[in-house]
Every structure is written in C-alpha cells, then in structure tokens.
Amino acid sequence: MKFETLLKRCFSDISFEFGVHPLDSKRAKAMFDTAIRENIPMRKVLELAKSFLEENHCDSTKIDQELKRIQRHKHRIKSTLKATKAWLITREYTDGRESDVVTFISGRKSSDTVLELMEQLYLVNECSNYEKLHYSKSRRNNPYPAEYHRRDGIPYSGLMFCGSDPFYKARKVENVVVDIEGVSCWDELTRT
Known part of the structure; x- marks a missing residue:
C-alpha cells in the first residue's frame, strides 16, 4: 500500500x-x-x-x-528505532560531500554476506545498464568488486569498500538510533 x-x-x-x-x-x-x-x-x-x-x-x-x-x-x-549492533553501508564521496546512509543490515549477518549485498547495492544504484548487463553474464565482469579493507596486507572483515566515486563503505556499528525525521546516529566500532 x-x-x-x-x-x-x-x-x-x-x-x-x-x-x-x-x-x-x-x-x-x-x-x-x-x-x-x-x-x-x-x-x-x-x-x-x-x-x-x-x-x-x-x-x-x-x-x-x-x-x-x-x-x-x-x-x-x-518514534525511534534502536539496534545494539548493525552493519552500516554509506555512500562516500571523494570531493568532500557528506556521506549518505545507503542501508543498515542486521548485525547477525556474516561479513561475506554483507560484502555480496554491498556489491549488489552498488551495481543497482550506481552502475549503468551496460555495466549491469555485463555483470549479469559473469560475476568476474563486475567493474567494481567489493573488497575487504587491508592493513599491512591482511584483510579486515569489519570494513569493506566497493566502487569508485561515489564509493560504498560498509562497517559494523553499535548503538544505532533512527528517528522519524530520518536522523541516524551510531557509534563506530574500532578495530581490535
């Protein structure tokens, strides 16, 4: 409805x-x-x-x-919804514009699941029809594959990136609050 x-x-x-x-x-x-x-x-x-x-x-x-x-x-x-932990995917810009919330995903989802979802969201929202069709033929044709952040060559599953400009950034957050005005706030988790 x-x-x-x-x-x-x-x-x-x-x-x-x-x-x-x-x-x-x-x-x-x-x-x-x-x-x-x-x-x-x-x-x-x-x-x-x-x-x-x-x-x-x-x-x-x-x-x-x-x-x-x-x-x-x-x-x-x-008029507010809360979650103790969630995955947050944001649209980030390289020109200094403020990032946008793309979506929240259950904190119970695995990092591999979130990586695949973020890749699909990027394709659906940011790619041309040509790129979408090219990807549909084979996953290897993805122009912007999602990948884990690497520190000293070691992949970290708590932080992921996908795309060019804008690019998507996924990370686990806690104490998420969203009100009816659409205002969201959360605490970033630090890598341990």
Missing part, C-alpha cells in the same frame, strides 16, 4: 480529524512505523497531510489544527 494511502486512512471520513477514532489511531501508528521504515521525514508527512486536507476543501484553521494533532500524535508513539 502506498504511504499516501496509509496517511489518508488515518483521518475520519466526514470531519477529517486525524487519529481520533481508535481505528484511526491504530492506522496512525502503522503509518508512523511505515514512515520510519521508508525513511520519510516528518516534514514530508505534514506536507502530504496538508495536501490531502486542501484537496478535501478544509479551511486553513482546520488544516493547522490537524497538523498540530499529527505532531502531538507522533509524540505518543515510539
């Missing part, structure tokens, strides 16, 4: 009040959970809600009232 549809189902049918009825409240919780999972920031939720209310000919006072209700409702639910 599309996120916009989930959001619209949180409003009552006649009065367009957000999350007032118990069923609407349950739908609102599911909608906020989906927003967190899909990395949809709160400002986008509010923009979509405002657009929906405008489409249904609500006046500006009603719109402001319902947007405030959405923000109050957000604070009543669990």
Whole structure:
C-alpha cells in the first residue's frame, strides 16, 4: 500500500480529524512505523497531510489544527528505532560531500554476506545498464568488486569498500538510533 494511502486512512471520513477514532489511531501508528521504515521525514508527512486536507476543501484553521494533532500524535508513539549492533553501508564521496546512509543490515549477518549485498547495492544504484548487463553474464565482469579493507596486507572483515566515486563503505556499528525525521546516529566500532 502506498504511504499516501496509509496517511489518508488515518483521518475520519466526514470531519477529517486525524487519529481520533481508535481505528484511526491504530492506522496512525502503522503509518508512523511505515514512515520510519521508508525513511520519510516528518516534514514530508505534514506536507502530504496538508495536501490531502486542501484537496478535501478544509479551511486553513482546520488544516493547522490537524497538523498540530499529527505532531502531538507522533509524540505518543515510539518514534525511534534502536539496534545494539548493525552493519552500516554509506555512500562516500571523494570531493568532500557528506556521506549518505545507503542501508543498515542486521548485525547477525556474516561479513561475506554483507560484502555480496554491498556489491549488489552498488551495481543497482550506481552502475549503468551496460555495466549491469555485463555483470549479469559473469560475476568476474563486475567493474567494481567489493573488497575487504587491508592493513599491512591482511584483510579486515569489519570494513569493506566497493566502487569508485561515489564509493560504498560498509562497517559494523553499535548503538544505532533512527528517528522519524530520518536522523541516524551510531557509534563506530574500532578495530581490535
């Protein structure tokens, strides 16, 4: 189901009040959970809600009232997700731009599994169709194979790289927290 549809189902049918009825409240919780999972920031939720209310000919006072209700409702639910350990894959740039989070992967996955996933993510997100087709014929044709970081010639399975510019970097992190705004924070693990 599309996120916009989930959001619209949180409003009552006649009065367009957000999350007032118990069923609407349950739908609102599911909608906020989906927003967190899909990395949809709160400002986008509010923009979509405002657009929906405008489409249904609500006046500006009603719109402001319902947007405030959405923000109050957000604070009543669990709006952060936490993980003690996870693999983090980021998109890094060589020109000094800030890195982007590509994804988090369960900390229970092996480093070999993460290496393969990162390679696939890089191909899907960063490579041309020609490169993708060339790779599909044989894994050896990968223009940007993922590899473990090496220190003094010894591979370290806790840090991996894939690609050129931008390149992907995977490492294990701990104390991961992601909130509904999409803000992520974590502690880097140091190599022992």
